[in-house]
Amino acid sequence: PGTRSLQNQGEARAVTAHVVRLLREGVPPESIAVQSPYSAQVQLLRAAIAKIEGGERIEVASVDSFQGREADAVIISMVRSNPSRSVG
Numbered sequence: 214p215g216t217r218s219l220q221n222q223g224e225a226r227a228v229t230a231h232v233v234r235l236l237r238e239g240v241p242p243e244s245i246a247v248q249s250p251y252s253a254q255v256q257l258l259r260a261a262i263a264k265i266e267g268g269e270r271i272e273v274a275s276v277d278s279f280q281g282r283e284a285d286a287v288i289i290s291m292v293r294s295n296p297s298r299s300v301g
Contacts, residue, residue: 232288
């Protein structure tokens with residue numbers, strides 16, 4: 214069986230809020246990138262960020278696909294966090 218991609222909705226909300234703060238502080242959308250190692254989290258983040266004004270100009274990608282590119286503000290969503298602060 215294949216591996217299952219992971220997502221974390223709480224973290225996606227936190228990332229989206231951080232993106233909104235960056236935009237309010239004057240960071241251009243084209244200068245913001247959001248990355249995650251998990252494809253399910255990338256899809257969740259793309260959907261959430263698309264709802265923000267200017268969100269369609271923010272690059273949301275997997276860590277692998279972003280390799281070799283740059284952005285002034287990079288947010289990384291690691292997905293695997295929980296209340297006990299342990300991995301998994």
